[in-house]
Amino acid sequence: MTILLTGGAGFIGSHTYVALTQAGHEAVIVDNFYNSSQEVISRLQTITGKAVPYYDVDVCDHHALDQVFQKHSFDAVIHFAGYKAVGESVGMPIEYYRNNLDSTLTLCEVMRERGVNRIVFSSSATVYGMTDDMPLKETMSSGGCTNPYGWTKYMIEQILRDVADANPSWAVALLRYFNPIGAHESGLIGEDPVGLPNNLMPFITQVASGKLKELNIFGNDYPTPDGTGIRDYIHVVDLAQGHLDACAYLMAHTGCEVFNLGTGVGYSVLDMVHTFERVNNVTVPFHIAPRRPGDIARCFADPSKAEKLLGWKAHKSLEDMCIDAWRWQSLNPNGYATV
Ligand code: UFG
Secondary structure, eight states, X not given: OEEEEETTTSHHHHHHHHHHHHTTOEEEEEXXXXXXOTHHHHHHHHHHSSOOOEEEOOTTOHHHHHHHHHHOOOXXXXXXXXXXXXXXXXXXXXXXXXXXXXXXXXXXXHHHHHTOOEXXXXXXXXXGOXXXXXXXXXXXXXXXXXXXXXXXXHHHHHHXXXXXXXXXXXXXXXEEEXXXXXXOTTSSSOOOOSSSOOSHHHHHHHHHTTSSSOEEEEOSOSSSTTSSOEEOEEEHHHHHHHHHHHHHHHXXXXXXXXXXXXXXXXXXXXXXXXXXXXXXXXXXXXXXXXXXXXXXXXXXXXXXXXXXXXXXXXXXXXXXXXXXXXXXXXXXXXXXXXX
């Protein structure tokens, strides 16, 4: 397969590039490097041993994107590109709606014009909103998102569902990610947040390395066994494989399907801290802080649909996630900026 990866230099996109290339497929990256580094490209080259086809193009730029489609014959597109910071989206709703929706609509227009009709979309468990009903199943209702970022995922899902309904030859897979963490085992690519990390694992790794003083655990009074929030953490390499399996599925099916990509197992914030300390032999000082607005007590997937229809399942353990995240942090104390 020849696959276009929009946002292919990002955290999940770069791991998916490796998975596709190592499985013998051709992957082409389009990224404007707004929230990613050019250094990713040379790291990908080192991992795969091949030149990386990439274009420094904004997906909102119809003309530039069209030129990429003219140069390649894509079987499918995986659409990762988009703004992704939950907190930032609350203060910048116009930018989030403009960028995330515009890029998707522009991509769909170019796909239609160039006769490419398979798309995998990077969605999120956040579209399930503030529910207590666990595990989350694809048949449950979505909506009630707590921030503009989440609403853009919800709206793009709806756009793509409508496109598939209107065009019976289209094939759409909406992948709802749970909490992707970890890094490629080479330690060459990983998550490189800009500024202070919002998410738990990059915060833990930066505390363990001494870059940050201590972790704030957002609440220990949730109705969970140890009082801290429970999430379904998934290794980014397992997640990347889910995209390959989704592309293969779309080669044989039309219409629109939603898939949860999670492990089905939830761990608490304290489980994360203690496992990280144990497997990496480091300490992660923390203190208990107030709850973070918008957080729910528990969030974990029922991933059985992906296993049944895609033949996909997460294999890596929480220990693997912690070891690989720490290797990435240790080898790249300043992320991609070290080079
Ligand atoms: N947490 C802390 N301290 C921190 C950061 C996080 O205690 O410094 C806790 C949170 O309260 C939560 C857990 O760690 O209980 C995980 O928080 P993350 O920020 O890592 O992840 P979220 O589950 O809040 O959000 C993630 C993605 C979103 C996505 C959402 C889907 O970051 O993009 O999952 O449910 F929308």
